[in-house]
Amino acid sequence: MRKVGRKIKICKTCKELKDYNMFYSQTKKSKKRGKYIYYYPECKECSIRRSLKWQSDNHEYYLQQKHIYNTNQTKVSESWRKREREHSKEQRINGYQSEWRKVNPEKLKEYNRQRYSNKKHEITFSEWDSCKKYFNYMCAYCGITEEEHRLTLNQQLHREHVDCNGSNDLSNCVPACQSCNSSKHKFELIEWYDEDNTNFREDRLLKLIKWVTEDYKNFLEKANQI
Incomplete structure (x- = not known):
């Protein structure tokens, strides 16, 4: 159908x-x-609900496997980052990066366009305020308030892409603190969110899912009627 x-x-x-x-x-x-x-x-x-239920029913096994996964990922990440830093440094020393930029200005321009296009939400001030209001002016992940965020970092809450490869509209936008926004980066929501057991809360997760799948539409419908 x-x-x-x-x-x-x-x-x-x-x-x-x-x-x-x-x-x-x-x-x-x-x-x-x-x-x-x-x-x-x-x-x-439904996938999230099933995953949470499995984690609850197999809690000890889940914690054991997560520890093994995190240990392996840390080793891989550190090794990969070290190789990348060494490779990048070698290219800078040999002048390869500067030469490539001079020879490929159009490719560099397109690379920068794609790199930054997914970092900015194309939403109005009213849409952003409604999004923050929905989450009680708190980080959708950890619950820190925008007031606390301003006092600590002198910043407003960030406009976070729930799906890093998703759209830049309201359907993919939630408020997030600097810490959550940075640590989540390009991870899948479920893959990342329950890694921090201190901040993880099922009610926050379900509210976030409800916003990006259903409730954001209510605001857009009201806005279109005005």
């Missing part, structure tokens, strides 16, 4: 018809189809 201009599918768990952007996806490749995007049969919200 499809509507013109929309890509929709039915979640196998809740049986609701939803937009494709409400499903996790990954790029795959096959001999017959070539490169294509595979969408998981279960919507993000």
Whole structure:
């Protein structure tokens, strides 16, 4: 079942018809189809609920596996960062980076455009204020208030992309403190959020999911009626 201009599918768990952007996806490749995007049969919200339930039912095993994963990731990350720093330093010393910039000005311009295009939300002041109001003017992840954030860092809460590869509109925007915004970076929401057991709260997570999948639409509908 499809509507013109929309890509929709039915979640196998809740049986609701939803937009494709409400499903996790990954790029795959096959001999017959070539490169294509595979969408998981279960919507993000149902997947999150199932993941949380499994973690609760298998808490000891989950903590054990997470410790092993974090240990391995730390070793890989440190090794990778060291190689990258050494490689970058070597290129600077040999003048490769400066030479490449001079020879490829258009590629550099396009690289910078793509690099920064996903960092800025294209939302109005009214939309941003409604987003913060929805989360009680707190970081959607850890709960620090905007007032506390100003006193500590002299900054307002940041406009955070829940999906780092997602859109720059209200459907992908939540308020976040500098710490959460920086540490999440390009991680998937579930992959990152429950790493910090001190700040993790299921009610915050479900509220965040509800905002990006449903409740942001209520504001847009009201704005269009004015």
